Amino acid sequence: MSLKKETAAMIDALSNIGADPTGGMTRLLYTDSWKEAQLYVEKQLQDNGLATHFDAVGNLFGRLTGSKYPDETILSGSHIDTVVNGGTLDGQFGVAAAVLAIKYLKETYGQPLRSLEVISMAEEEGSRFPTVFWGSKNFVGEAQAEDVQAEDVQDIADFEGRPFVEEMHRQGFDFRDAKEAVRKDIKAFVEIHIEQGSVLEKEQLQIGVVNNIAGQKRYTFVLKGQANHAGTTPMGYRHDAVYGFADICKTVIDRGLALGDPLVVTFGKVEPKPNTVNVVPGEVLFTMDCRHTDGQVLDSFTAEAESLIKEIAEAHGLTVEMDLWMDERPVPMDENIVTIIEKAVKASGKNYKVMHSGAGHDSQIIAPHFPTAMLFVPSIDGISHNPAEATHIDDLTAGVEVLAAALYELAYQE
Known part of the structure; x- marks a missing residue:
């Protein structure tokens, strides 16, 4: 055979x-x-x-x-x-x-x-x-x-x-x-x-x-704002956790694209709360997965990403909790x-x-x-x-x- x-x-x-x-x-x-x-x-x-x-x-x-x-x-x-x-x-x-x-x-x-x-x-x-x-x-x-x-x-x-x-x-x-x-x-x-x-x-x-x-680093973040009525809360008064997450997602991915291969960054899990059509979302749980073949580059990028996430959260009137639960070299x-x-x-x-x-x-x-x-x-x-x-x-x-x-x-x- x-x-x-x-x-x-x-x-x-x-x-x-x-x-x-x-x-x-x-x-x-x-x-x-x-x-x-x-x-x-x-x-x-x-x-x-x-x-x-x-x-x-x-x-x-x-x-x-x-x-x-x-x-x-x-x-x-x-x-x-x-x-x-x-x-x-x-x-x-x-x-x-x-x-x-x-x-x-x-x-x-x-x-x-x-x-x-x-x-x-x-x-x-x-x-x-x-x-x-x-x-x-x-x-x-x-x-x-x-x-x-x-x-x-x-x-x-x-x-x-x-x-x-x-x-x-x-x-x-x-x-x-x-x-x-x-x-x-x-x-x-x-x-x-x-x-x-x-x-x-x-x-x-x-x-x-x-x-x-x-190497891989995996995080779970929780953004917290304020849930409120979608019809009666003016845009300028909101603490919209989804809006904050969207800003974070675009900013961090854009930085990853600028750095280039072999870095990859992924926001794979996103859970807004209360996840209802007529409520401004007051909380978003999301994950971030970052990978690179150079440990120093991985550390540098994720440190920058952590800082950006905190800055963006603050700019949107949100708080953020972070859990780094995987750090494989x-x-x-x-x-x-x-x-x-x-x-x-x-x-x-x-x-x-x-x-x-x-x-x-x-x-x-x-x-x-x-x-x-x-x-x-x-x-x-x-x-x-x-x-x-x-x-x-x-x-x-x-x-x-x-x-x-x-x-x-x-x-x-x-």
Whole structure:
């Protein structure tokens, strides 16, 4: 079977596990469909002659031991969970691509010098429980029962009230032992992913070589003015929270446009109160999401935005409350691995560009611990987290080919 047919077949098989009756996929952490998908991947790994095991929380590994440097491991993979009613590529393509790339290398070149390993991570999306990156955080030792950073999973439950811990135990998993040492054998981690944006497609490129994952700051603001009668309150006497928000929105976005790429700023959630046709709105809750690949630029822009928001609120006779609830720093990829991936793309003759990722990925958790890099394949119309998520099979196959070439350089060459 050709690599193209193998890629299509594995994506199709995985996509049937957790297929949503309304379209797309829903495969959430510690559900039965999630476990079924991990067992399916385990069988593919075993059928290809790799030794498999699960860690405490449900991350799956498949290992092909190296002949000369067995204690040096080259790792590839992604996450197996999905968002609710999501697409068929986000996460699982990276798992399938790693399985197929290592299968190809084993069949073509035999045993590598360094060990090759696939990881199918338990969770990244945060779609079932209020926790994210559960798989990768456990892999790098940032989460265990006694010291869970950012989330207390001991007391959380899903949207139907099922406790996290009970569901984890139901599937046969448990917390990572806090005394367990973090692995020291990982020499490189390479994650392949759909772009989830439209840059590659618009520029008619097959591969994106990722050199940085953008930092993010997320805020919630509450503007407070005075609700009043829409007919009897003259325009000049109003403390209109929506008018103030509109001024804020335009001013901050205009500053972002002036600064230019790769900065992005988004006002994604807006809730006016009382949200009634004949009442001047007295309050607006809104969010602001800012991202940039340079931490200093991100800090500078958001500091300016905070100051502008306060000034504009005051000018409109409003008060403002601010909550900065996410502050993730940019994560650069390993320069050496980026160079290896770029070399592999050039050798293949495929069109590519070096680019940053505006979205978060498991790689941003792993990169501070192990040398890490990513590569992207195009997303049709830039759509993701949606049943319409798709990538042409030729582009998926090209991604597997480049991943295999990069893993060859890392695992088979001195």
